[in-house]
Amino acid sequence: MPAPAPPSASRKNLAREVVQLLRTAILSGKLPPGGALAEPVLAERFGVSRAPVREALIELEREGLVEFKATGRTCVRTLARKDFEEITEARSALESMAARRVAAVWSAADTAFLEKNIAAQAKAATLGELSRLDMELHAYVVRRSGNDRLAALWQTIRWQFEMALASTHRLQESLVFQPRAITVESHRCLLAALASGRPETAAKTMAAHIAGALEWFAADAPPDSSGQKRARTKRRATTGGLA
Amino acid sequence: MPAPAPPSASRKNLAREVVQLLRTAILSGKLPPGGALAEPVLAERFGVSRAPVREALIELEREGLVEFKATGRTCVRTLARKDFEEITEARSALESMAARRVAAVWSAADTAFLEKNIAAQAKAATLGELSRLDMELHAYVVRRSGNDRLAALWQTIRWQFEMALASTHRLQESLVFQPRAITVESHRCLLAALASGRPETAAKTMAAHIAGALEWFAADAPPDSSGQKRARTKRRATTGGLA
DNA sequence: AATCCTAATAGTGTCGACACTTTTGGGGTT
């Protein structure tokens, strides 16, 4: 199931394939955070020359999954708690605006789509399935906002969020189904706001919904690192980790 | 005066130079909207090979200054009124969030910086100077938000906004100083909100400030195109075209 | 054994080349 329409739909073929392969490998943890990404190595591994690999790395750097060190070397990015917060904040900014816009043009078909998605969430068998549906829902709202720039910006941080989420999954598969009901409930609430026809309500609800996700997994999944302060880790029961 | 620190500070040298050259050429109108951008031609023109040019074009496509047609060819992007609205909306989303955050950590030094900037605006001799100061002010707020992702996203639409603004300038140098006082006044109002210590006030004021800019130049500078409806073109006197 | 220096290795930045595709321009036809 490849992403339906990447923001840069045009141009190239091999480079896009390499992007997808690398992205999958990174998100699945096969390429661990901090691991080196050498162009010749990847080129041989994928059976292509360095040129497409190089372009793919540039794309992934844009998406924040990969980091160009000062020395010129490339490696898989490592996410600290501060990164979680930044990503969530950026999502909040973009998706709140998207919610504001989409609320103004909300239709019955939109409600139907979200209801179907949320119903599927309630039946999701795995956490991976649940988070896929969650992402689909949010992508839908962003796309339906009708603002292509907003959508393009959102796409560039989408994968960072998935990466952060994936590291959370790996850290604690045990919590899998505790948050499910909470996630579903939060999405029902969000749907109501989007369908209310009140843009500001929609925007505020979306912001709260996403903030709930941060509270959840910033509390549980600080994969590192140096000195952060941040006292509040009280897990507010709003989203259950999936925005 | 090259941009101080591009978001992707690392990696390469030639490609970054080409990016700057091309960006300047596009923003100045030397490369007109819709004009073809062929890699071999540009490569020869800049005295480099195709590789850096190619990477530069990818970067500029990300920034929205350049468009990859479905055929694979590349050209300077053409902005329609819908694009103006999208860009402004995206800026509003990002900068409102930035304002919200920066208000929480606002210091006397920040106030001093903005006051100096606004004073310079009041004395600006040309529209170009005014808009440079305006951009500097907004960049300052975004950077001071402390969220690198937000800043990176903002950078990617910054140039689109400058491009839209540039086309406005070219269309009507005559209006040059009518809006200056309004711009300054709006920025004073923004500074007060940022320094108020109330995040929501800061966010709302920033949103209004930017919306004011849209009203101004969406009304005056629709460089084209097909059927848009949009009745309200009443020029609300809030910003004077520079957000 | 630990340290420093040096040589070998790996990697990036840039270039030119080639195959394939799209566009362009010219000539013939109606």
Next chain:
DNA sequence: AACCCCAAAAGTGTCGACACTATTAGGATT
């Protein structure tokens, strides 16, 4: 004159090569 077809020109996607730089490993020195 307008239209269609074909050949030439231009452009992109991909590849391999080379120079320069950073890393690493090994060996000599203390």
